[in-house]
Amino acid sequence: MVVxxxxxxxxxxxxxWTIGLKAPQYPDGLxxxxxxxxxxxxxxxxxxLNHYIGMHAIEADEFPxxxxxPFFILRFLMFAMLTALVGRMAIAAIGxxxxxxxxxxxxxxxxxxxxxxxxxLAPEAPLNIAPxxxxxxxxxxxxxxxxxxxxxxxxxxxxxxxxxGPIIVFLEWRRLKGTPAE
Amino acid sequence: MRSKRYLWALxxxxxxxxxxxxxxxxxxxPGGSSDVGAIARARGLTEADVVAAxxxxxxxxxxxxxxxFGSGGHSGQVVVIGVPSxxxxxxxxxxxxxxWQGYGYGSVDHQEMLAGAGMAGHDLSWGDSHHPALSExxxxxxxxxxxxxxxxxxxxxxxxxxxxxxxxxxxxENMGTxxxxxxxxxxxxxxxxxxxxxxxxxxxxxxxxxxxxxxxxLVTLWKFDREAGRIDEGRSFSIELPPYWHDLSDAGKGPxxxxxxxxxxxxxxxxxxxxxxNPPFESGASQxxxxxxxxINWEKAAEVAAQRGMTRTRNGxxxxxxxxxxxxxxLYLVPEPKSPHGADVTPDGRFVVVSGKLDPTxxxxxxxxxxxxxxxxxxxxHDSYGVPILxxxxxxxxxxEVGLGPLHTQFDDKGCAYTSxxxxxxxxxxxxxxxxxxxxxxxxYNVGHLATAEGDTKSPDGKYLVAMNxxxxxxxxxxxxxLPQNFQLIDIEGDEMxxxxxxxxxxxxxxxxxxxxxxxxxxxxxxxxxGWSPATMSLSSDAVLAGQExxxxxGNTVTVRMTAxxxxxxxxxxxxxxxxxxxxxxxxxxxAFDATHGFGISKYNINLSIEPGEAQTVxxxxxxxxxxxxxxTEFCSALxxxxxxxxxxxxxG
Numbered sequence: 001m002v003v004x005x006x007x008x009x010x011x012x013x014x015x016x017w018t019i020g021l022k023a024p025q026y027p028d029g030l031x032x033x034x035x036x037x038x039x040x041x042x043x044x045x046x047x048x049l050n051h052y053i054g055m056h057a058i059e060a061d062e063f064p065x066x067x068x069x070p071f072f073i074l075r076f077l078m079f080a081m082l083t084a085l086v087g088r089m090a091i092a093a094i095g096x097x098x099x100x101x102x103x104x105x106x107x108x109x110x111x112x113x114x115x116x117x118x119x120x121l122a123p124e125a126p127l128n129i130a131p132x133x134x135x136x137x138x139x140x141x142x143x144x145x146x147x148x149x150x151x152x153x154x155x156x157x158x159x160x161x162x163x164x165g166p167i168i169v170f171l172e173w174r175r176l177k178g179t180p181a182e
Numbered sequence: 183m184r185s186k187r188y189l190w191a192l193x194x195x196x197x198x199x200x201x202x203x204x205x206x207x208x209x210x211x212p213g214g215s216s217d218v219g220a221i222a223r224a225r226g227l228t229e230a231d232v233v234a235a236x237x238x239x240x241x242x243x244x245x246x247x248x249x250x251f252g253s254g255g256h257s258g259q260v261v262v263i264g265v266p267s268x269x270x271x272x273x274x275x276x277x278x279x280x281x282w283q284g285y286g287y288g289s290v291d292h293q294e295m296l297a298g299a300g301m302a303g304h305d306l307s308w309g310d311s312h313h314p315a316l317s318e319x320x321x322x323x324x325x326x327x328x329x330x331x332x333x334x335x336x337x338x339x340x341x342x343x344x345x346x347x348x349x350x351x352x353x354x355e356n357m358g359t360x361x362x363x364x365x366x367x368x369x370x371x372x373x374x375x376x377x378x379x380x381x382x383x384x385x386x387x388x389x390x391x392x393x394x395x396x397x398x399x400l401v402t403l404w405k406f407d408r409e410a411g412r413i414d415e416g417r418s419f420s421i422e423l424p425p426y427w428h429d430l431s432d433a434g435k436g437p438x439x440x441x442x443x444x445x446x447x448x449x450x451x452x453x454x455x456x457x458x459x460n461p462p463f464e465s466g467a468s469q470x471x472x473x474x475x476x477x478i479n480w481e482k483a484a485e486v487a488a489q490r491g492m493t494r495t496r497n498g499x500x501x502x503x504x505x506x507x508x509x510x511x512x513l514y515l516v517p518e519p520k521s522p523h524g525a526d527v528t529p530d531g532r533f534v535v536v537s538g539k540l541d542p543t544x545x546x547x548x549x550x551x552x553x554x555x556x557x558x559x560x561x562x563x564h565d566s567y568g569v570p571i572l573x574x575x576x577x578x579x580x581x582x583e584v585g586l587g588p589l590h591t592q593f594d595d596k597g598c599a600y601t602s603x604x605x606x607x608x609x610x611x612x613x614x615x616x617x618x619x620x621x622x623x624x625x626x627y628n629v630g631h632l633a634t635a636e637g638d639t640k641s642p643d644g645k646y647l648v649a650m651n652x653x654x655x656x657x658x659x660x661x662x663x664x665l666p667q668n669f670q671l672i673d674i675e676g677d678e679m680x681x682x683x684x685x686x687x688x689x690x691x692x693x694x695x696x697x698x699x700x701x702x703x704x705x706x707x708x709x710x711x712x713g714w715s716p717a718t719m720s721l722s723s724d725a726v727l728a729g730q731e732x733x734x735x736x737g738n739t740v741t742v743r744m745t746a747x748x749x750x751x752x753x754x755x756x757x758x759x760x761x762x763x764x765x766x767x768x769x770x771x772x773x774a775f776d777a778t779h780g781f782g783i784s785k786y787n788i789n790l791s792i793e794p795g796e797a798q799t800v801x802x803x804x805x806x807x808x809x810x811x812x813x814x815t816e817f818c819s820a821l822x823x824x825x826x827x828x829x830x831x832x833x834x835g
Binding site: 044045048052126127 | 772
């Protein structure tokens with residue numbers, strides 16, 4: 001349980017999601033790296049390209065999520081630690097449900113932003129294209145770009161931690177159940 | 183009669199047959215075939231041709247192993263060529279304005295540098311670039327800087343290899359022309375520049391009747407300040423030489439570190455004048471069987487030059503007078519066969535190889551023997567200026583017949599040397615130990631310099647030789663009476679040299695080149711920070727970042743702060759009044775690789791190249807009223823044509 005808790009620590013600093021853009025004239029590709037608290041990578045170049053289709057510039061300040069995600073991760077970490085120290089199944093269960101709900105909301109939020117960016121296109125833009133929504137997971141084609149969006153190390157660790165939730169709850173339950181019998 | 187008709191018929195048949203074969207040959211092109219043998223046969227390629235093609239062809243996206251920096255001759259520029267593909271990568275603007283790089287077309291930094299590079303009160307817009315010299319550390323190319331001389335107007339330019347741009351041009355009014363430069367000492371302590379045609383030194387004017395009294399040769403040692411990335415003119419100095427005509431030079435290394443070897447011709451001090459019935463220079467200067475190689479102790483000369491009272495200043499440059507040079511033991515002579523050209527120090531620094539244009543041999547001087555003679559003070563005499571002369575026979579290691587008209591020598595990693603042979607139009611390969619000729623190969627035609635990979639350093643690579651041929655005659659499609667020169671690539675890795683590729687140079691007559699391992703170069707991909715000044719290689723005080731754009735007026739001066747980004751300038755209007763002084767600070771605020779913007783103003787002779795991150799300033803007087811479009815001159819993006827604006831010059835009321 002402690003290991004699970006500590007596994008969440010790097011998630012605060014690791015990129016959660018990556019969006020890669022490939023085009024013939026960008027043989028090395030461009031990448032957006034979404035961290036719990038910011039977006040990094042080739043943001044300037046991606047914004048520069050997006051201005052041709054009238055897309056809003058991506059700026060970290062515009063995402064309220066970046067202000068609280070790191071604290072949420074800390075919260076799960078505390079839940080996990082608490083479970084480890086107190087050993088109460090209820091805490092484990094609440095922590096897990098909280099974690100899963102948070103994950104779902106975040107994925108929805110990512111999808112929402114992708115929709116938002118792909119649809120809120122300035123009408124005076126030099127290049128008019130049909131509104132689009134890049135898949136939050138998978139590959140989308142926009143103009144000469146192939147956009148691929150995948151979870152990054154941070155999200156993968158969180159996924160594994162999330163998957164371990166029910167296992168831990170189950171083990172906890174068996175331990176509680178089994179103790180009197182012994 | 184009958185037999186005659188028969189003969190005609192036979193001739194006719196033969197002609198038709200030949201025509202058919204030739205016709206068939208030319209029809210049967212390689213087409214879409216992918217059978218190597220069939221293509222080679224159709225194109226008439228031999229097996230050796232195919233091997234040469236395979237050794238030089240670079241598929242798209244593959245980089246060359248070596249980079250060659252070649253002089254651009256009287257284009258005044260430097261050519262950058264990939265080896266072995268012989269693809270032209272860049273022509274670096276050096277002594278001549280060049281619009282693609284916006285060099286001399288409005289950029290204040292370039293204008294100031296080029297204005298400072300004028301001589302004798304003239305603006306100079308050409309140079310005769312001859313000998314590029316890569317900066318060295320411990321006798322090896324370090325890939326940081328490149329120097330090149332201008333023979334026509336004695337100047338030396340410095341190119342920073344972080345951005346392949348010319349940063350400095352130093353002038354030398356005390357010389358008439360130069361030739362023995364640019365060559366560097368083993369740690370680029372100094373850049374050597376020797377004059378060629380002597381002119382009066384201590385007086386402004388003297389006609390040829392006072393040649394021996396007033397005309398002088400000169401060698402300048404330009405102090406290089408690596409930290410500053412500049413030649414330090416104040417710490418540079420010259421040494422007065424006899425009025426012979428000085429030719430090529432080379433710096434000693436290893437045991438000969440601290441010395442410079444400099445050839446000379448016209449030790450006859452002929453003054454020509456064919457129109458008055460005198461022998462022309464070409465024969466007057468070729469009478470002596472021996473001329474003199476000059477042996478100069480630069481390390482000691484630097485100490486002497488730093489002492490009070492040891493130099494005289496002329497045209498703002500410090501000169502060690504010839505009598506001081508002799509007295510301090512800075513200058514010696516040794517006879518060398520008639521009208522020599524190249525002086526090349528072997529990689530181990532133990533020998534100097536001299537080739538005489540009018541003598542079929544290379545002469546190999548032993549540094550050890552020369553040093554002994556100098557230390558022992560054993561001289562055969564002095565020239566008419568009092569310079570001590572060493573005994574030829576006792577300081578040479580040997581002589582070797584290599585062909586008619588030997589000029590220059592480069593080396594490989596196996597103790598062998600390659601000498602260009604002008605009259606026999608070939609390259610001769612010979613080895614030092616034992617001293618013998620081992621191979622030769624014809625080149626096309628009239629080879630001047632040659633370069634092997636890192637072939638003048640202490641550790642040549644023994645790969646690739648480029649023969650720089652003056653004539654190309656029948657090598658290329660004809661393009662009128664002015665023909666390109668021919669760079670011929672030769673494989674020297676095997677026992678026998680193999681000709682691989684002909685590269686026409688259609689911009690000027692190139693002279694020397696140096697070939698460096700490509701991985702030693704570490705050029706910027708984009709300038710390190712937005713607002714970078716290439717002139718100072720630091721952040722510019724005139725950088726304009728996004729959001730800092732604007733126009734301000736002060737009296738008759740209008741200052742525009744502009745940014746360039748795909749695909750617009752900001753501002754897009756420059757509104758001034760006729761006669762206003764216009765200053766435009768413009769920054770390319772991009773950091774994307776290859777996202778260069780240009781800035782050209784119609785009819786004002788202005789064009790800038792602004793690479794990603796670069797800040798430039800252009801200044802001009804809006805002396806003509808009217809409407810002048812300005813636009814991005816580099817095809818930067820899909821909306822490149824829309825990247826424009828207007829300069830509105832309102833007429834005076």
